[in-house]
Amino acid sequence: MAKELKELTSRGENYAQWYNDLVLKADMAENSAVRGCMVIKPYGYAIWEKIQGELDRMFKETGHVNAYFPLFIPKSFLSKEADHVEGFAKECAVVTHYRLKNDPDGRGVVVDPAAKLEEELIVRPTSETIIWNTYKGWIQSYRDLPVLCNQWANVVRWEMRTRLFLRTAEFLWQEGHTAHATEAEAIKEAETMLDVYADFAENFMAMPVLKGLKSANERFAGALETYCIEALMQDGKALQAGTSHFLGQNFAKAFDVTFVNKNNELEHVWATSWGVSTRLIGGLIMTHSDDNGLVLPPKLAPYQVVIVPIYRNEEQLNTISEKAAEISAKLKARGVSVKYDDSDNKKPGWKFAEYELKGVPVRLAMGARDLENGTIEVARRDTLAKETVSVENIEEYVADLLKDIQANIYKKAFDYRASVTREVNSYDEFKTEIEKGGFLLCHWDGTPETEELIKNETKATIRCIPLDGDKTPGVCMVTGKPSKQRVVFARSY
Protein backbone atom coordinates (compact mmCIF):
# COMPACT_ATOMS: atom_id res chain seq x y z
CA MET A 1 0.00 0.00 0.00
CA ALA A 2 2.81 2.37 0.86
CA LYS A 3 4.32 1.73 -2.54
CA GLU A 4 0.99 2.33 -4.13
CA LEU A 5 0.77 5.70 -2.43
CA LYS A 6 4.22 6.70 -3.61
CA GLU A 7 3.28 5.88 -7.14
CA LEU A 8 0.13 7.89 -6.84
CA THR A 9 1.98 10.81 -5.37
CA SER A 10 4.27 10.91 -8.34
CA ARG A 11 1.29 12.29 -10.22
CA GLY A 12 2.15 15.44 -8.34
CA GLU A 13 -0.32 17.96 -9.51
CA ASN A 14 -3.28 15.71 -9.14
CA TYR A 15 -3.59 15.74 -5.37
CA ALA A 16 -7.29 16.31 -5.16
CA GLN A 17 -8.12 13.31 -7.26
CA TRP A 18 -6.37 10.69 -5.25
CA TYR A 19 -6.80 12.19 -1.84
CA ASN A 20 -10.45 12.14 -2.55
CA ASP A 21 -10.53 8.47 -3.28
CA LEU A 22 -8.09 7.39 -0.64
CA VAL A 23 -8.41 9.79 2.22
CA LEU A 24 -11.67 11.59 2.17
CA LYS A 25 -13.58 8.86 0.43
CA ALA A 26 -15.32 11.47 -1.61
CA ASP A 27 -15.81 11.28 -5.31
CA MET A 28 -17.56 12.76 -8.28
CA ALA A 29 -21.05 11.58 -8.89
CA GLU A 30 -20.80 8.93 -11.56
CA ASN A 31 -24.23 9.32 -13.02
CA SER A 32 -23.70 11.31 -16.18
CA ALA A 33 -26.72 13.44 -15.50
CA VAL A 34 -25.10 14.94 -12.43
CA ARG A 35 -21.58 14.81 -13.76
CA GLY A 36 -19.22 17.09 -12.00
CA CYS A 37 -21.16 17.21 -8.76
CA MET A 38 -19.32 15.96 -5.75
CA VAL A 39 -20.23 13.32 -3.25
CA ILE A 40 -18.72 14.10 0.12
CA LYS A 41 -18.59 11.11 2.39
CA PRO A 42 -18.77 11.51 6.17
CA TYR A 43 -15.12 12.14 6.97
CA GLY A 44 -14.74 14.75 4.27
CA TYR A 45 -17.97 16.35 5.40
CA ALA A 46 -16.74 16.41 9.00
CA ILE A 47 -13.89 18.62 7.83
CA TRP A 48 -16.35 20.91 6.09
CA GLU A 49 -18.39 21.09 9.28
CA LYS A 50 -15.32 22.21 11.20
CA ILE A 51 -14.65 24.89 8.61
CA GLN A 52 -18.28 25.95 8.73
CA GLY A 53 -18.34 26.03 12.50
CA GLU A 54 -15.32 28.27 12.87
CA LEU A 55 -16.29 30.63 10.07
CA ASP A 56 -19.84 30.89 11.30
CA ARG A 57 -18.57 31.88 14.73
CA MET A 58 -16.31 34.51 13.18
CA PHE A 59 -19.15 35.92 11.08
CA LYS A 60 -21.32 36.26 14.14
CA GLU A 61 -18.53 37.90 16.08
CA THR A 62 -18.37 40.52 13.33
CA GLY A 63 -22.07 41.24 13.64
CA HIS A 64 -23.59 39.05 10.96
CA VAL A 65 -26.66 36.84 11.06
CA ASN A 66 -27.60 33.83 8.99
CA ALA A 67 -30.54 33.80 6.61
CA TYR A 68 -31.72 31.67 3.73
CA PHE A 69 -32.91 32.63 0.27
CA PRO A 70 -34.48 30.65 -2.60
CA LEU A 71 -32.59 28.18 -4.75
CA PHE A 72 -34.47 29.30 -7.87
CA ILE A 73 -33.96 32.67 -9.42
CA PRO A 74 -36.37 34.02 -12.04
CA LYS A 75 -34.46 34.50 -15.25
CA SER A 76 -35.37 38.16 -15.46
CA PHE A 77 -33.48 38.90 -12.24
CA LEU A 78 -30.26 38.01 -13.97
CA SER A 79 -30.91 40.53 -16.71
CA LYS A 80 -31.04 43.47 -14.37
CA GLU A 81 -27.41 44.16 -13.64
CA ALA A 82 -25.55 44.49 -16.94
CA ASP A 83 -22.02 43.65 -15.78
CA HIS A 84 -23.33 40.77 -13.72
CA VAL A 85 -25.10 39.34 -16.77
CA GLU A 86 -21.83 39.49 -18.68
CA GLY A 87 -20.14 37.41 -16.05
CA PHE A 88 -22.81 34.88 -15.22
CA ALA A 89 -25.12 34.56 -18.18
CA LYS A 90 -23.37 31.49 -19.49
CA GLU A 91 -23.14 28.24 -17.59
CA CYS A 92 -26.27 27.88 -15.50
CA ALA A 93 -28.79 25.13 -14.88
CA VAL A 94 -32.21 26.25 -16.07
CA VAL A 95 -35.59 24.96 -14.91
CA THR A 96 -38.05 25.07 -17.78
CA HIS A 97 -40.88 22.76 -16.63
CA TYR A 98 -42.64 21.95 -13.41
CA ARG A 99 -44.21 18.55 -14.03
CA LEU A 100 -43.55 15.04 -15.29
CA LYS A 101 -46.05 12.63 -16.74
CA ASN A 102 -46.09 8.94 -17.64
CA ASP A 103 -44.47 8.25 -20.96
CA PRO A 104 -47.35 7.39 -23.32
CA ASP A 105 -45.06 5.19 -25.46
CA GLY A 106 -43.70 3.02 -22.70
CA ARG A 107 -42.27 2.90 -19.27
CA GLY A 108 -40.96 5.74 -17.21
CA VAL A 109 -41.76 9.39 -17.22
CA VAL A 110 -41.32 12.31 -19.57
CA VAL A 111 -41.46 16.03 -19.11
CA ASP A 112 -45.02 17.21 -19.55
CA PRO A 113 -44.87 19.77 -22.36
CA ALA A 114 -48.03 21.36 -20.99
CA ALA A 115 -46.13 22.22 -17.83
CA LYS A 116 -43.75 24.70 -19.39
CA LEU A 117 -42.92 27.59 -17.10
CA GLU A 118 -43.81 30.99 -18.40
CA GLU A 119 -40.54 32.32 -17.04
CA GLU A 120 -37.61 29.97 -16.64
CA LEU A 121 -35.98 29.59 -13.25
CA ILE A 122 -32.23 29.60 -12.87
CA VAL A 123 -30.64 27.40 -10.25
CA ARG A 124 -28.59 29.96 -8.33
CA PRO A 125 -25.00 30.32 -9.46
CA THR A 126 -24.76 32.98 -6.73
CA SER A 127 -27.52 34.80 -4.94
CA GLU A 128 -26.91 38.53 -5.40
CA THR A 129 -29.93 39.05 -7.60
CA ILE A 130 -32.55 37.25 -5.56
CA ILE A 131 -31.19 38.69 -2.34
CA TRP A 132 -31.22 42.25 -3.64
CA ASN A 133 -34.72 41.70 -4.89
CA THR A 134 -35.60 40.71 -1.33
CA TYR A 135 -33.63 43.51 0.35
CA LYS A 136 -35.68 46.03 -1.61
CA GLY A 137 -38.58 45.19 0.65
CA TRP A 138 -36.50 45.30 3.82
CA ILE A 139 -34.88 48.66 3.44
CA GLN A 140 -36.61 52.05 3.56
CA SER A 141 -34.68 54.16 6.03
CA TYR A 142 -31.13 54.60 7.26
CA ARG A 143 -32.53 53.07 10.43
CA ASP A 144 -32.87 49.74 8.52
CA LEU A 145 -29.16 49.72 7.76
CA PRO A 146 -26.82 47.99 7.78
CA VAL A 147 -28.23 44.65 6.72
CA LEU A 148 -25.58 42.03 7.44
CA CYS A 149 -26.71 38.60 6.24
CA ASN A 150 -24.87 35.43 5.51
CA GLN A 151 -26.26 32.35 3.82
CA TRP A 152 -24.90 28.78 3.93
CA ALA A 153 -26.06 27.19 0.73
CA ASN A 154 -25.31 25.16 -2.33
CA VAL A 155 -24.89 26.77 -5.74
CA VAL A 156 -24.67 25.38 -9.25
CA ARG A 157 -22.40 26.44 -12.07
CA TRP A 158 -22.51 24.22 -15.11
CA GLU A 159 -18.76 24.22 -15.61
CA MET A 160 -17.45 22.75 -18.83
CA ARG A 161 -14.62 21.13 -16.99
CA THR A 162 -14.85 20.21 -13.36
CA ARG A 163 -12.20 19.33 -10.83
CA LEU A 164 -12.94 17.64 -7.56
CA PHE A 165 -13.20 20.12 -4.68
CA LEU A 166 -11.70 22.92 -6.74
CA ARG A 167 -14.37 23.34 -9.37
CA THR A 168 -17.43 21.16 -9.09
CA ALA A 169 -20.74 21.80 -10.82
CA GLU A 170 -22.55 21.99 -7.52
CA PHE A 171 -20.69 23.18 -4.47
CA LEU A 172 -21.33 24.23 -0.91
CA TRP A 173 -20.41 27.68 0.25
CA GLN A 174 -21.36 30.63 2.31
CA GLU A 175 -22.23 33.94 0.75
CA GLY A 176 -22.49 37.12 2.76
CA HIS A 177 -24.56 39.96 1.37
CA THR A 178 -24.56 43.29 3.13
CA ALA A 179 -26.22 46.64 2.59
CA HIS A 180 -24.83 49.91 3.94
CA ALA A 181 -25.70 53.56 4.12
CA THR A 182 -22.32 54.83 2.98
CA GLU A 183 -19.63 53.90 0.55
CA ALA A 184 -16.97 54.05 3.25
CA GLU A 185 -18.87 51.66 5.48
CA ALA A 186 -19.36 49.17 2.63
CA ILE A 187 -15.67 49.27 1.73
CA LYS A 188 -14.81 48.76 5.37
CA GLU A 189 -17.12 45.77 5.47
CA ALA A 190 -15.50 44.21 2.42
CA GLU A 191 -12.10 44.72 3.99
CA THR A 192 -13.22 43.37 7.36
CA MET A 193 -14.46 40.20 5.77
CA LEU A 194 -11.25 39.83 3.82
CA ASP A 195 -9.44 40.00 7.14
CA VAL A 196 -11.77 37.38 8.58
CA TYR A 197 -10.96 35.07 5.69
CA ALA A 198 -7.24 35.68 5.98
CA ASP A 199 -7.39 35.11 9.71
CA PHE A 200 -9.27 31.88 9.20
CA ALA A 201 -6.94 30.66 6.45
CA GLU A 202 -3.79 31.34 8.41
CA ASN A 203 -4.84 30.59 11.96
CA PHE A 204 -7.18 27.68 11.42
CA MET A 205 -6.23 26.16 8.09
CA ALA A 206 -2.53 26.94 8.69
CA MET A 207 -2.51 28.08 5.08
CA PRO A 208 -0.62 31.30 4.44
CA VAL A 209 -2.44 33.67 2.09
CA LEU A 210 -1.76 36.92 0.32
CA LYS A 211 -4.39 39.59 0.73
CA GLY A 212 -4.94 41.71 -2.31
CA LEU A 213 -7.15 43.23 -4.93
CA LYS A 214 -8.12 41.56 -8.16
CA SER A 215 -7.24 43.21 -11.43
CA ALA A 216 -10.13 44.37 -13.60
CA ASN A 217 -9.92 41.17 -15.66
CA GLU A 218 -10.26 38.91 -12.65
CA ARG A 219 -12.81 41.00 -10.79
CA PHE A 220 -16.24 39.62 -9.93
CA ALA A 221 -18.92 40.53 -12.44
CA GLY A 222 -20.80 43.52 -11.06
CA ALA A 223 -18.21 44.48 -8.44
CA LEU A 224 -16.31 47.73 -8.28
CA GLU A 225 -13.53 46.07 -6.36
CA THR A 226 -12.78 42.44 -5.56
CA TYR A 227 -10.59 41.66 -2.59
CA CYS A 228 -9.15 38.19 -2.37
CA ILE A 229 -6.95 35.83 -0.47
CA GLU A 230 -4.57 33.83 -2.60
CA ALA A 231 -2.89 30.66 -1.42
CA LEU A 232 -0.09 28.66 -2.96
CA MET A 233 -0.32 24.91 -3.33
CA GLN A 234 2.60 22.51 -2.95
CA ASP A 235 2.82 22.01 -6.69
CA GLY A 236 3.47 25.72 -7.21
CA LYS A 237 0.02 26.65 -8.49
CA ALA A 238 -2.05 29.39 -6.89
CA LEU A 239 -5.51 28.90 -5.46
CA GLN A 240 -8.02 31.67 -4.97
CA ALA A 241 -9.25 30.78 -1.52
CA GLY A 242 -11.82 33.45 -0.84
CA THR A 243 -13.20 36.70 -2.21
CA SER A 244 -14.87 39.77 -0.77
CA HIS A 245 -16.50 42.19 -3.16
CA PHE A 246 -17.29 45.86 -2.87
CA LEU A 247 -20.31 46.11 -5.15
CA GLY A 248 -20.83 49.85 -4.99
CA GLN A 249 -24.42 50.75 -5.81
CA ASN A 250 -24.66 48.49 -8.83
CA PHE A 251 -27.09 45.99 -7.40
CA ALA A 252 -29.01 48.62 -5.46
CA LYS A 253 -29.57 50.50 -8.69
CA ALA A 254 -30.46 47.36 -10.65
CA PHE A 255 -33.01 46.31 -8.02
CA ASP A 256 -33.99 49.80 -6.98
CA VAL A 257 -33.01 49.48 -3.37
CA THR A 258 -33.15 52.95 -1.88
CA PHE A 259 -33.32 54.42 1.60
CA VAL A 260 -33.98 57.81 3.11
CA ASN A 261 -30.90 59.17 4.85
CA LYS A 262 -30.73 61.40 7.91
CA ASN A 263 -31.13 64.47 5.72
CA ASN A 264 -34.36 63.10 4.27
CA GLU A 265 -32.71 62.41 0.92
CA LEU A 266 -33.34 59.27 -1.15
CA GLU A 267 -30.16 57.28 -1.83
CA HIS A 268 -29.18 53.90 -3.21
CA VAL A 269 -27.59 51.60 -0.66
CA TRP A 270 -24.00 50.43 -0.85
CA ALA A 271 -23.32 46.72 -1.03
CA THR A 272 -20.79 43.98 -0.45
CA SER A 273 -20.76 40.25 -0.98
CA TRP A 274 -18.19 37.71 0.12
CA GLY A 275 -17.82 33.96 0.01
CA VAL A 276 -15.74 30.88 0.52
CA SER A 277 -16.61 27.39 -0.63
CA THR A 278 -15.84 23.70 -0.33
CA ARG A 279 -12.84 24.65 -2.43
CA LEU A 280 -11.21 25.32 0.93
CA ILE A 281 -11.16 21.57 1.53
CA GLY A 282 -9.15 21.26 -1.65
CA GLY A 283 -6.83 24.00 -0.46
CA LEU A 284 -6.37 22.27 2.86
CA ILE A 285 -5.49 19.00 1.17
CA MET A 286 -3.10 20.53 -1.31
CA THR A 287 -1.33 22.75 1.18
CA HIS A 288 -0.36 20.17 3.77
CA SER A 289 -0.64 16.62 2.48
CA ASP A 290 2.34 14.34 2.06
CA ASP A 291 2.98 10.87 0.68
CA ASN A 292 1.31 9.27 3.67
CA GLY A 293 -1.93 11.11 3.13
CA LEU A 294 -3.70 14.10 4.52
CA VAL A 295 -2.18 16.34 7.17
CA LEU A 296 -4.85 18.26 9.05
CA PRO A 297 -4.27 21.32 11.19
CA PRO A 298 -5.32 20.44 14.75
CA LYS A 299 -7.84 23.27 14.80
CA LEU A 300 -9.82 21.73 11.94
CA ALA A 301 -9.28 18.02 12.48
CA PRO A 302 -12.56 16.18 13.11
CA TYR A 303 -10.68 14.44 15.88
CA GLN A 304 -7.36 15.72 17.06
CA VAL A 305 -6.18 12.60 18.82
CA VAL A 306 -6.75 8.94 18.14
CA ILE A 307 -5.91 6.30 20.70
CA VAL A 308 -5.05 2.85 19.42
CA PRO A 309 -4.86 -0.07 21.83
CA ILE A 310 -2.43 -2.89 21.12
CA TYR A 311 -3.41 -6.13 22.78
CA ARG A 312 -3.24 -9.88 22.56
CA ASN A 313 -6.26 -10.82 24.60
CA GLU A 314 -9.38 -9.40 26.10
CA GLU A 315 -7.81 -8.97 29.51
CA GLN A 316 -5.14 -6.67 28.10
CA LEU A 317 -7.71 -4.79 26.10
CA ASN A 318 -9.80 -4.18 29.19
CA THR A 319 -6.85 -2.80 31.14
CA ILE A 320 -5.82 -0.59 28.22
CA SER A 321 -9.38 0.59 27.68
CA GLU A 322 -9.55 1.70 31.29
CA LYS A 323 -6.34 3.68 30.95
CA ALA A 324 -7.45 5.08 27.61
CA ALA A 325 -10.76 6.21 29.10
CA GLU A 326 -8.88 8.13 31.78
CA ILE A 327 -6.65 9.79 29.23
CA SER A 328 -9.61 10.59 26.97
CA ALA A 329 -11.45 12.21 29.83
CA LYS A 330 -8.45 14.37 30.72
CA LEU A 331 -7.96 15.39 27.11
CA LYS A 332 -11.62 16.18 26.62
CA ALA A 333 -11.54 18.30 29.75
CA ARG A 334 -8.92 20.38 27.95
CA GLY A 335 -11.13 20.69 24.88
CA VAL A 336 -9.20 18.14 22.84
CA SER A 337 -11.32 15.87 20.65
CA VAL A 338 -10.40 12.22 20.99
CA LYS A 339 -11.34 9.01 19.26
CA TYR A 340 -10.57 5.73 20.97
CA ASP A 341 -10.44 3.06 18.31
CA ASP A 342 -10.87 -0.29 19.99
CA SER A 343 -12.53 -1.80 16.95
CA ASP A 344 -11.62 -5.46 16.94
CA ASN A 345 -11.86 -5.94 13.22
CA LYS A 346 -8.76 -3.93 12.30
CA LYS A 347 -5.20 -4.49 13.36
CA PRO A 348 -3.01 -1.82 14.95
CA GLY A 349 -0.77 -1.47 11.90
CA TRP A 350 -3.80 -0.98 9.72
CA LYS A 351 -5.17 1.64 12.08
CA PHE A 352 -1.87 3.53 12.17
CA ALA A 353 -1.84 3.78 8.41
CA GLU A 354 -5.51 4.63 8.20
CA TYR A 355 -5.35 7.54 10.65
CA GLU A 356 -2.25 8.87 8.99
CA LEU A 357 -4.10 8.80 5.70
CA LYS A 358 -6.91 10.72 7.36
CA GLY A 359 -4.50 13.26 8.79
CA VAL A 360 -5.29 12.88 12.48
CA PRO A 361 -2.70 15.16 14.13
CA VAL A 362 -1.74 12.99 17.09
CA ARG A 363 -1.86 9.27 17.60
CA LEU A 364 -1.47 7.61 20.96
CA ALA A 365 -0.69 3.90 21.06
CA MET A 366 -0.79 1.84 24.21
CA GLY A 367 0.22 -1.79 24.58
CA ALA A 368 1.32 -4.29 27.18
CA ARG A 369 4.80 -2.80 27.29
CA ASP A 370 3.38 0.61 28.13
CA LEU A 371 1.15 -0.83 30.82
CA GLU A 372 4.21 -2.22 32.56
CA ASN A 373 6.24 0.96 32.22
CA GLY A 374 3.51 3.51 32.72
CA THR A 375 4.20 4.97 29.30
CA ILE A 376 2.41 5.67 26.03
CA GLU A 377 3.61 6.11 22.48
CA VAL A 378 2.92 9.49 20.94
CA ALA A 379 3.15 9.93 17.17
CA ARG A 380 2.72 13.28 15.48
CA ARG A 381 1.33 13.37 11.97
CA ASP A 382 3.21 16.37 10.63
CA THR A 383 6.72 15.01 11.15
CA LEU A 384 5.78 11.34 11.66
CA ALA A 385 8.05 11.39 14.72
CA LYS A 386 7.29 8.92 17.49
CA GLU A 387 8.14 9.17 21.14
CA THR A 388 7.41 7.11 24.19
CA VAL A 389 6.45 9.29 27.12
CA SER A 390 5.10 8.86 30.60
CA VAL A 391 1.33 8.75 30.91
CA GLU A 392 1.64 11.27 33.73
CA ASN A 393 0.50 14.64 32.43
CA ILE A 394 -0.02 13.19 28.99
CA GLU A 395 -2.92 15.58 28.47
CA GLU A 396 -0.62 18.55 28.91
CA TYR A 397 1.95 17.02 26.62
CA VAL A 398 -0.66 16.41 23.93
CA ALA A 399 -2.22 19.84 24.24
CA ASP A 400 1.20 21.43 23.74
CA LEU A 401 1.93 19.09 20.89
CA LEU A 402 -1.27 20.07 19.10
CA LYS A 403 -0.29 23.73 19.33
CA ASP A 404 3.14 22.86 18.06
CA ILE A 405 1.75 20.93 15.10
CA GLN A 406 -0.58 23.79 14.20
CA ALA A 407 2.35 26.22 14.25
CA ASN A 408 4.72 23.85 12.53
CA ILE A 409 2.58 23.08 9.49
CA TYR A 410 1.87 26.77 9.06
CA LYS A 411 5.57 27.50 9.17
CA LYS A 412 6.29 24.72 6.71
CA ALA A 413 3.73 26.09 4.27
CA PHE A 414 4.94 29.64 4.84
CA ASP A 415 8.57 28.69 4.24
CA TYR A 416 7.64 26.80 1.11
CA ARG A 417 5.77 29.82 -0.22
CA ALA A 418 8.67 32.09 0.64
CA SER A 419 11.04 29.76 -1.19
CA VAL A 420 9.04 29.97 -4.44
CA THR A 421 8.13 33.66 -4.28
CA ARG A 422 10.57 35.87 -6.14
CA GLU A 423 10.84 39.15 -7.96
CA VAL A 424 11.13 39.01 -11.70
CA ASN A 425 12.09 42.05 -13.76
CA SER A 426 12.10 41.05 -17.39
CA TYR A 427 9.49 39.31 -19.47
CA ASP A 428 12.06 36.82 -20.80
CA GLU A 429 12.98 35.85 -17.27
CA PHE A 430 9.27 35.66 -16.45
CA LYS A 431 8.65 33.14 -19.21
CA THR A 432 11.35 30.86 -17.81
CA GLU A 433 10.44 31.35 -14.17
CA ILE A 434 6.72 30.81 -14.56
CA GLU A 435 7.42 27.24 -15.65
CA LYS A 436 8.86 26.53 -12.21
CA GLY A 437 5.67 27.56 -10.43
CA GLY A 438 5.28 29.78 -7.42
CA PHE A 439 4.49 33.46 -7.04
CA LEU A 440 6.29 35.97 -9.26
CA LEU A 441 6.33 39.58 -8.12
CA CYS A 442 6.45 41.77 -11.18
CA HIS A 443 5.78 45.28 -12.35
CA TRP A 444 2.77 45.64 -14.60
CA ASP A 445 1.46 48.71 -16.36
CA GLY A 446 -2.06 48.26 -14.99
CA THR A 447 -3.78 47.62 -18.31
CA PRO A 448 -6.07 44.70 -19.05
CA GLU A 449 -4.38 44.36 -22.45
CA THR A 450 -0.99 43.61 -20.97
CA GLU A 451 -2.47 41.18 -18.49
CA GLU A 452 -4.33 39.44 -21.30
CA LEU A 453 -1.18 39.21 -23.37
CA ILE A 454 0.74 37.63 -20.51
CA LYS A 455 -2.09 35.21 -19.86
CA ASN A 456 -2.26 34.12 -23.48
CA GLU A 457 1.46 33.67 -23.80
CA THR A 458 2.23 32.08 -20.44
CA LYS A 459 -1.07 30.92 -18.88
CA ALA A 460 -0.17 33.06 -15.87
CA THR A 461 -2.65 35.51 -14.39
CA ILE A 462 -2.42 38.29 -11.88
CA ARG A 463 -3.47 36.58 -8.69
CA CYS A 464 -3.70 39.82 -6.81
CA ILE A 465 -2.41 43.30 -6.33
CA PRO A 466 -1.08 42.90 -2.79
CA LEU A 467 -2.40 45.17 -0.08
CA ASP A 468 0.62 44.68 2.14
CA GLY A 469 4.28 44.76 1.39
CA ASP A 470 6.54 46.56 -1.01
CA LYS A 471 4.88 49.50 -2.79
CA THR A 472 7.93 50.69 -4.71
CA PRO A 473 7.08 51.91 -8.21
CA GLY A 474 8.86 50.59 -11.28
CA VAL A 475 8.30 49.88 -14.94
CA CYS A 476 6.16 47.19 -16.53
CA MET A 477 8.18 44.13 -17.48
CA VAL A 478 6.34 43.86 -20.79
CA THR A 479 5.68 47.39 -22.00
CA GLY A 480 8.15 49.44 -19.95
CA LYS A 481 5.36 51.78 -18.91
CA PRO A 482 5.20 53.00 -15.30
CA SER A 483 3.98 50.64 -12.59
CA LYS A 484 2.79 51.68 -9.14
CA GLN A 485 3.83 48.49 -7.39
CA ARG A 486 4.67 44.87 -7.99
CA VAL A 487 1.75 42.51 -8.49
CA VAL A 488 1.60 38.75 -7.98
CA PHE A 489 1.60 36.49 -11.02
CA ALA A 490 1.11 32.73 -10.99
CA ARG A 491 -0.53 29.89 -12.77
CA SER A 492 -3.61 28.97 -10.90
CA TYR A 493 -6.30 26.36 -10.38
Next chain:
RNA sequence: CGGGAUGUAGCGCAGUUGGUAGCGUGCUACGUUCGGGACGUAGAGGUCGCAAGUUCGAAUCUUGUCAUCCCGACCA
Protein backbone atom coordinates in the same frame (compact mmCIF):
# COMPACT_ATOMS: atom_id res chain seq x y z
C1' C B 1 -17.17 22.98 -28.63
C1' G B 2 -11.91 21.61 -30.77
C1' G B 3 -7.17 18.02 -29.87
C1' G B 4 -5.57 13.32 -27.43
C1' A B 5 -6.54 8.86 -24.52
C1' U B 6 -9.78 5.32 -22.22
C1' G B 7 -14.42 2.26 -21.12
C1' U B 8 -13.61 -5.65 -18.76
C1' A B 9 -15.64 -7.80 -10.77
C1' G B 10 -16.48 -2.51 -5.44
C1' C B 11 -11.39 -0.34 -6.79
C1' G B 12 -6.77 -0.86 -9.95
C1' C B 13 -5.68 -3.61 -14.30
C1' A B 14 -4.35 -7.95 -18.04
C1' G B 15 -6.65 -10.39 -22.03
C1' U B 16 -1.96 -12.80 -28.08
C1' U B 17 -4.06 -14.89 -34.85
C1' G B 18 -11.91 -14.18 -33.09
C1' G B 19 -13.17 -20.13 -29.63
C1' U B 20 -17.41 -18.45 -24.39
C1' A B 21 -12.92 -14.09 -19.16
C1' G B 22 -8.42 -13.67 -15.66
C1' C B 23 -4.74 -11.13 -12.04
C1' G B 24 -3.96 -7.77 -7.80
C1' U B 25 -6.69 -5.57 -4.05
C1' G B 26 -11.17 -5.45 -1.50
C1' C B 27 -15.42 -8.56 0.28
C1' U B 28 -17.50 -13.38 3.21
C1' A B 29 -16.42 -17.77 6.59
C1' C B 30 -12.99 -20.47 9.71
C1' G B 31 -8.16 -20.87 12.00
C1' U B 32 -3.48 -18.81 13.43
C1' U B 33 -2.04 -13.66 14.28
C1' C B 34 -2.07 -8.48 16.58
C1' G B 35 4.11 -2.55 18.73
C1' G B 36 3.54 -0.15 11.20
C1' G B 37 -1.66 -1.61 6.22
C1' A B 38 -0.60 -10.18 8.68
C1' C B 39 -0.95 -15.34 6.80
C1' G B 40 -3.36 -19.95 5.39
C1' U B 41 -7.65 -22.54 3.57
C1' A B 42 -12.41 -22.25 1.38
C1' G B 43 -15.95 -19.08 -1.07
C1' A B 44 -19.14 -15.04 -3.35
C1' G B 45 -18.82 -11.44 -7.10
C1' G B 46 -18.66 -9.70 -14.46
C1' U B 47 -25.38 -9.20 -19.87
C1' C B 48 -16.66 -7.17 -21.14
C1' G B 49 -20.17 1.08 -21.68
C1' C B 50 -24.53 0.68 -25.13
C1' A B 51 -26.65 -0.61 -30.10
C1' A B 52 -26.39 -2.60 -34.76
C1' G B 53 -23.33 -5.46 -38.25
C1' U B 54 -19.65 -9.45 -40.07
C1' U B 55 -19.15 -14.73 -38.33
C1' C B 56 -20.80 -21.43 -36.85
C1' G B 57 -18.75 -18.35 -32.85
C1' A B 58 -17.10 -11.35 -30.85
C1' A B 59 -14.18 -8.51 -24.80
C1' U B 60 -11.32 -9.09 -29.51
C1' C B 61 -13.14 -7.17 -36.30
C1' U B 62 -16.60 -2.97 -38.62
C1' U B 63 -19.99 1.11 -37.99
C1' G B 64 -22.68 4.10 -34.91
C1' U B 65 -23.57 5.94 -30.15
C1' C B 66 -22.96 7.22 -24.94
C1' A B 67 -19.73 8.36 -21.12
C1' U B 68 -15.17 9.38 -18.54
C1' C B 69 -10.15 11.40 -18.11
C1' C B 70 -6.18 14.76 -19.84
C1' C B 71 -4.93 19.43 -22.89
C1' G B 72 -7.50 24.30 -24.55
C1' A B 73 -11.96 28.16 -24.19
C1' C B 74 -15.11 29.18 -18.94
C1' C B 75 -14.68 29.56 -13.66
C1' A B 76 -14.80 29.94 -6.61
